[in-house]
Amino acid sequence: MFASTWLQRFNAWKPRHGQPLMLRSLLLRSAWLPAAITAILLVCSLALLVGASWRSLERLDPIHAHQLHLYRLQDLGLRLQEALVESLDTSADSGDVDFGALRRDLDRLLGGDDSLVQDTPSRLRRARILLDDLKRNPRTALIAALGELRTALVSEYRAHDTLLRDVQNNALLELRVSSALTVVIPLLGLMLLFLLRRRILLPLNNLRDLMAHLARQEYRSAATENVTPVLLPVFENYNHMVERLQELERHHRERQESLEAAVHRATATLLQQQRELARSERLAAVGEVAAGVAHELRNPLAGVQMALSGLHRDLTDAGHRDRIELILGEIKRLSRLLNDLLGQARTPPEPPVAVDLGRTLEELLELVRLQVPARVRLDAEVTPGLCCRLPEAGLRQAILNLLLNAAQAIGDREGHIHVTAACEAGQLRLSVADDGPGLPAELLQDGVRAFASWREGGTGLGLAMVQRFAREQDGRLELGAREPGGACVSLLLRCGTNADE
Known part of the structure; x- marks a missing residue:
């Protein structure tokens, strides 16, 4: 019983299936771990795909720029061919060709950095120099410039084809990697789930069963040989808790037996x-x-x-x-x-002593609780610090008689006995009230008489002894009834103090 109570405080909460909160959180954490890892891998694969797509887009920019560069080279070559054709035509006037525009286009090509071949800028510069030397031999200069431009154009086309093949190969590689990731990542997730189930979920299920046995006060230690290092502290703490509970249960049993x-x-x-x-x-x-x-x-x-x-x-x-x-x-x-x-x-009178009413009533109530049923409640209401000079043994005997009479009046029923003690105008009023059947009308009318009892098996001496004690102390005993039911017996005594000595 003690171990189960301590275990309930240790767990603090249990769901409907009886799993402790600690195990429930660990199980949820273990279930979420493979899902989280799989999600992270998926996010990484998506990030790789996005990066590959972004890289492919970045590769398209230089291809587009180089394509424009090729168009300009090709256009310049066509215009040089037209100029060469016009120079070969004797009937045409060579002044109709705009060589200045050709020179400006060559300068723009030289000013750009879109060439893929290292020799292209030098060939364009030689073509530019040849265009500047048209006055001496224009046909030869145009043919030489056109040759330089054609050689550069062929080299650039070859470099452009190489660039396109590289982009295509990279795209194929990225496609293969993405396809492999879409297959490998779920497989990795399944492998992680299997490993986690074997290394974490199964030991936690065993620990859950052990906790269920522990709730039934069946102390079983957990095996730690094949437990993963992540869960090893949990199992060690569980074994320590089982040892501690066994020790506490043994101490509790010994304490209960001694009590x-x-x-x-x-x-x-x-x-x-x-x-x-x-x-x-x-x-x-x-x-x-x-x-x-x-x-x-x-x-x-x-x-x-x-x-x-x-x-x-x-x-x-x-x-x-x-x-x-x-x-x-x-x-x-x-x-x-x-x-x-x-x-x-004739008995010699007992000398009065200082009696602490609060402590005396507390001791007597504890004594009476040992012999009355648990359903009978006893409590006292005493003025704090109330102390009177009275014969202690006689007072304790009188109060004990009143308490036992009240408990016997209640019998086997559920009841309540309330004791009050207060001092007013130098007189102590100590009342014992119960919610039993009450005092007989004959007793209330005729008063207390020795050997006169209205209870089966009674001697008729309890109240007589209390009344005798009250008279010896110049006091009196009052009998009364409570509403709606019950009895109230009050003992009125002179409450002496230390100054009365």
Whole structure:
């Protein structure tokens, strides 16, 4: 019972399937881990695809620029061919050819950096120089410039074809890598899931079963031989918890056994004290009755003795006088016996001492709780620091009698006993109230009488002893009823203080 209570506090919460919160979080974490890794791999593959696409787009820019460069070279070559054709035509005027525009176009080509072949700029510069030397031999210069331009154009076309093949090869490589990633990534996710299930999920399921056994107070240690290092601290802590719970359960069992033995001894002692108390109450009541009877008999015997003494003086017959003397001797012997009986019935008064009412009531309530059912609640309401000078033993006995009477009145039913103690105007009022059937009307009307009991098996001495104690302390005992049901018995005593000494 102790281990299960401690385990419930340790877990703090359990879902419907009985899995502790710690295991539930670990299981969820283990399930999310392969999914997270797979998602990360997918994101990485998508990032690679995006990067490859972006790189392909970046490769298109130089291809487009070089394509424009080729168009310009080709256009310049066509214009040089037209100029050469016009120069070969004798009927045409060579002044119609705009060589300045050709030179400017060559300058623009030289100013750009779109060539793929290193020799192209030098060939274009030679063609530019040849165009500047048209005055001496224009045909030869045009043919030479056209040759340089054609050679550069052929080299650039070859370089352009090489660039296109490189782009195509890179695109094919990226396509193959992307296709491989789309197949490899799910396989990696499945492999990770299998490994995690084998190394994490299965040990956690075993730990969940062990926790279920632990909740049923079945202490089983977890094997740590094949546990992954990630879960090893969890299993070690579980084994430490099992050892600690076993130790606590053993201490709790020993403590419970010792408490049961102590309660058994206290109950036996209390029962013995109750038996002795009942016997003492009966003897005290018998002594009180005997003292009353002796007191009542002593007065008539004194009158008889006086009458016989007078008769003895008046008689002259010796025989009658002897008989009267014999009777007087027996009467004197009876008087001595009655005086001895009265002397034994008188008990020396108990000296008053300072009594802490709060502590005394607390001790008596703890004593009574050991012998009344658990469904009977007992509590006390005492003025803080209340202390009176009274005979402690007699006061404790009187309060104990009132508490036991209230508990016996409630019986086997569920009930409540409430004790109050307060001092007003130098007088202590100690009341014991219960919610039992209440006091009989005859008792409320006639008052307390020794050996008069309205409870089956009662002696009729409990309230009589309390009333006797109250009268010895110049106090009184009040009986009353509670609404809607129950009884209230109040003990009113003079509450002395240390200054009264």
